[in-house]
Amino acid sequence: MGRLTIKFFFFFLLLASLISCNGSDTFVIKGKIRCLPMPRAYLTYISPLTGVKDTIAQSEISGGEFIFKGRVDNPSMCQIEIGKRSIYLMVENTDIEVNGTLMIPDQIQIIGSPSNDDWTRILRFERKYEAKRRKNWMKIVNTDVFDEIEKLETEYYQTFDSLFYVLKSEVANKPTSFGCTYYVYYAYVNQLFSLNKIAQCLNMLDEESVGDSEYYKYLKDEMMLYSGLEVNKPAPQFSVVSMDGDTLTLDHYYNKNLFLYFTSSWCDSCESYARELDEVHRRFKSPGFEVLEISLDKTQDDLEDLAEKSCGWPIACDFMYWESQITKRYGVHKIPYGVLIDGKQRISSINPSIQALSYKLRILQNE
DSSP, X not given: OXXXXXXXXXXXXXXXXXXXXXXXXXEEEEEEEESOOSSEEEEEEEOTTTOOXXXXXXXXXXXXXXXXXXXXXXXXXXXXXXXXXXXXXXXXXXXEEEEEETTSXXXXXXXXXXXXXXXXXXXXXXXXXXXXXXXXXXXXXXXXXXXXXXXXXXXHHHHHHHHHHHHXXXXXXXXXOXXXXXXXXXXXXXXXXXXHHHHHHHHHSOHHHHTTSHHHHHHHHHHHHHTTOOTTXXXXXXXXXXXXXXXXXXXXXXXXEEEEEEEOTTOTTHHHHHHHHHHHHHHHXXXXXXXEEEEOOSSXXXXXXXXXXXXXXXXXXXXXXXXXXXXXXXXXXXXXXXXXXOTTSBEEEESOOHHHHHHHHHHHHHO
16 A cells, blocks of 8 residues: 555545544434333424424434434524423534433433523523512512502512623623523513613624524514614604594503504414403503504404404504504514503503513503
8 A cells, every 4th residue: 555545544534533523513412311201202493583393303212312413503492302392402513412301301401512501501590580570470469558569569570680680791701602692582582671671682792603593683683673663762653543433643642651552363362462461451541551452454354353352442453464554663573562652652661571561550650
């Protein structure tokens, strides 16, 4: 064997060894999970941009063990689906171990994914504060003393502030982390923080490092949609005709707190949202709080179906679907959706959760 041949032999041997090592191009996930009654495990991913669910790997289960091999473009939140149970983890192109029991999913260990470590570190703080919020909320529900309710609600929302400072600190320390990027996305879709706070965290991330992440792209698109609205800025003018034939404008609600509630007859999640909104409306109505429901329905029949479940506030619809002028002016791109406007016609809150809406109204009525 000549010298040149020997050199090529060792070169290809080295190349093969490098390929066989799991570097930055592929992932290998080895699972050892007790209490596995199912024959197969699936690794799935749901794109935040398209909502499409893909199976990116699958494996037979033998003695509670399984193995996934594959590749992801960027660290991504995936699910290991075993029957009707799921294990969530950030998958990146590295060696990852998953150990534990399906009976206690919170104690399942995921080792080898730095992105998953970053995301779960923040998640642990969230669960700690969530436990405090649940305690406070139960106390709020079970007391009729106004001063006590006010104190408890303040404590309730202080936990969100504490969690935000944790997230902000984590993002500042690790602006290139895909795990932190995912948590900012997670906080947005779960309405943990205001749009302003989400934007703060998004702007702290290193776009050059995490800009290709679908979570980052999703957040950027969402912030663009909301860019026309800004808290404490004047609310866009509108004029709509209610089902009763009344012309309602922004000026009609001057000196009142107004919640513009966007919905439709075909929105499955809107019905439960409306029930919770009705409770808030009943609670704050007398000091000057109104709800104007804007339907995105396209036909009179659909609108009448929606009206049958009405909570008693005015309903308006121009049958323009997403092309409605008021829908565009208020940046509506999903429902249920709402905007709180104060008595001076300023934006007070953009798409708040029911709890955040209640808290905001208490502040406005005490001003």
